Amino acid sequence: MTLLAETPELWDVVFKMPVERLRFIEAQAQKAGPAVLDVGCATGMTCRALREAGMAPIGVDINARFIDTARTKDPAGEYHVGDMRTFQLSRASDLLICLGTTFSYNLTNRQVAQTLRNFHDHLRPGGRLVVDVVNAIAFTGAQPFRRLSRHTFNREGEEAVATIRHGLDLRAQTMTEQVTWRRKGHAVRKDPAESLRLLFPQELAFHLEVAGFADIALLDGWGGDAQGFSGRRLIALATRPG
Ligand SMILES: C[S@@+](CC[C@H](N)C(=O)[O-])C[C@H]1O[C@@H](n2cnc3c(N)ncnc32)[C@H](O)[C@@H]1O
Structure with a gap:
């Protein structure tokens, strides 16, 4: 999960x-x-x-x-x-x-x-x-596909930083995302990859x-x-x- x-x-x-x-x-x-x-x-x-x-x-x-x-x-x-x-x-x-x-x-x-x-x-x-x-x-053509992205969320004093590794399987037509979370007061958490x-x-x-x-x-x-x-x-x- x-x-x-x-x-x-x-x-x-x-x-x-x-x-x-x-x-x-x-x-x-x-x-x-x-x-x-x-x-x-x-x-x-x-x-x-x-x-x-x-x-x-x-x-x-x-x-x-x-x-x-x-x-x-x-x-x-x-x-x-x-x-x-x-x-x-x-x-x-x-x-x-x-x-x-x-x-x-x-x-x-x-x-x-x-x-x-x-x-x-x-x-x-x-x-x-x-x-x-x-x-x-959006995933076809010459535009480069970003392999790594970073997002900071901040609301009501809670800050969370998500680093996402993106993968692409063109044959299956799926995009895979694996998120690593960093939050104050919590251990680094590496999620399982999810496909869309x-x-x-x-x-x-x-x-x-x-x-x-x-x-x-x-x-x-x-x-x-x-x-x-x-x-x-x-x-x-x-x-x-x-
Ligand atoms: C990215 S969230 C989108 C939430 C909401 N629809 C929105 O856009 O505001 C995806 C949601 O789909 C639910 N979900 C994933 N697989 C599902 C399934 N097979 N049947 C019903 N809900 C599912 C997840 O638990 C999660 O709440």
């Missing part, structure tokens, strides 16, 4: 919710309806913000520690431990969101297909899906079509940060046909 997965309070120091992403999701929920399902909800930050905006969100995450924290921070909310490929809820949603690289933990085509089918089954007919993945195009699937825009559209989705739209940013599909962000919107 990685340090972030083990330590929900560190996740809340490291993760900053992009305002433009929240506005985008709120606008989608206003069109689709208030029953929002956030798959990979972590500690429930997006669910809490959506509830404050008048929606009725439910959060699902594979990490029981994150779900415990989400329930503590939002006792009126509804949160479930579940795997995106297999969770089963009785309520059909108006809008299902899967954000911030959660979907990229589907490493194989079979896992991608299984997850999209499960998402399809948790939407009402006419319901909308928003998936946010890592764009494979890289998807090309039309590859994602194809998987969505095969899973039964229609009205597929591809975006390269939440608004204002578009990079002509050459950046790392790839967002798909789709509808479960009515």
Whole structure:
């Protein structure tokens, strides 16, 4: 397990919710309806913000520690431990969101297909899906790939420095990240490596079509940060046909 997965309070120091992403999701929920399902909800930050905006969100995450924290921070909310490929809820949603690289933990085509089918089954007919993945195009071409990066997080007196070793497997279309953490008062912590699937825009559209989705739209940013599909962000919107 990685340090972030083990330590929900560190996740809340490291993760900053992009305002433009929240506005985008709120606008989608206003069109689709208030029953929002956030798959990979972590500690429930997006669910809490959506509830404050008048929606009725439910959060699902594979990490029981994150779900415990989400329930503590939002006792009126509804949160479930579940795997995106297999969770089963009785309520059909108006809008299902899967954000911030959660979907990229589907490493194989079979896992991608299984997850999209499960998402399809948790939407009402006419319901909308928003998936946010890592764009494979950003890793092709001549631009140099950074092998090492360093990030400092500082919030409410907590400082954490993450040194990340990046790897790339072009055949498998995966990116690997191995994080080493340095925090005041803690021993240096070396996480196991984690892999993320890289998807090309039309590859994602194809998987969505095969899973039964229609009205597929591809975006390269939440608004204002578009990079002509050459950046790392790839967002798909789709509808479960009515
Ligand atoms: C990078 S975080 C993104 C959190 C949140 N969606 C956001 O962007 O604000 C990835 C989340 O996906 C969850 N996750 C990873 N694999 C999962 C799976 N198979 N099913 C459900 N959640 C998963 C992790 O526990 C973590 O909370």
